[in-house]
Amino acid sequence: MTDHSDGNLPDADLPTRDIARALVFDPENRLLLIEYEAVRPIDPAKPDARGFWFMPGGGLEPGESHEVACRRELAEEIGVAEVDLGPCVAVCDGPFHLFRKPRFARERYFVVRLASDAVDTSRLAETEDNPVRGTRWWPLDELAASAERIEPAGLAELAQRIVAGDVPHQPLRLDWRNA
Template sequence: MTRFASEPAPSVVASPPVRDIARALVFDPAGRLLLIAYEAVRSIDPAAPDDRTFWFMPGGGLEPGESHVAACRRELEEEIGVADAPIGPLVATCDGPFHLFRTSRHARERYFVVRLPDDRIDTRRLAETEDNPVLGTRWWTLAELEATQERIEPAGLASLVRAVAGGTLPETPVVLTWHNPSQKG
């Protein structure tokens, strides 16, 4: 990979800093899930070193004194242009080192359900706040999510989406994990 002098080197540290994060499983009325495609700063699969695309839910880090719900609502306005989104229940967590963003972090992520009244989003401001290049957004059907060979983080998201889309909310948050480097979908 060619890096220009003005471009900072991706950082991977033995003990990355902890970052508390709120993310949303954003559903449209048709039950599709909104995901954002990013370009990883390092290879996500040693067998395919040029494949650097991964998909993630909207959301981001908490600001000082901010709750997860408030952060989720703020991030949805910043990333997809939805103000005052109705934040539903906490349905999953994913804690551990995450190395696909420019700055590695020990992510402590919390996932909330958000159901929008339609599929209209505005992503004009999305790239302004992101570490990594944003490649686009897409509404995914459950069948597409379950069948894809693309890298979707975290692992187990499709199973969670199947339950939530079907009206089953977990009694306690589901614990998800990050993919191993060679895992996809």
């Protein structure tokens, strides 16, 4: 158990949130990510560094499956209502402190391939806890080489593996970067 001196709850006392997210690819095999502003510095050596990148998605509502929640969240966040949801390719479970409401996140990640790169993020900011800085289609080589904070660790490698046609048959376990 970790106790946080910045006022966050000890990890054992965090509320649990079940979350569905999508690795959204466009026809050029770029990955769509959203940049958020963290509530605390993401690197103690750089106190002004607060941006981090995350996949579209969000929490399950009562009675929703991960698949239903993922489709709903994609409609809300990127304006894509009808998607073919691919397999669950990864999970990431653990305490996450970069959002305003710290949580023990139990995340499931699904593959989505869009027919174009046209998305509508006009409603994105109104659904989020943290300020949204923007969205970006990331070429996978740039994503893998980036010094930006990308959550969770291993996301770029997983995206490259999927694009190469090696879709995991069982979900891989990813981890937060001390988030």
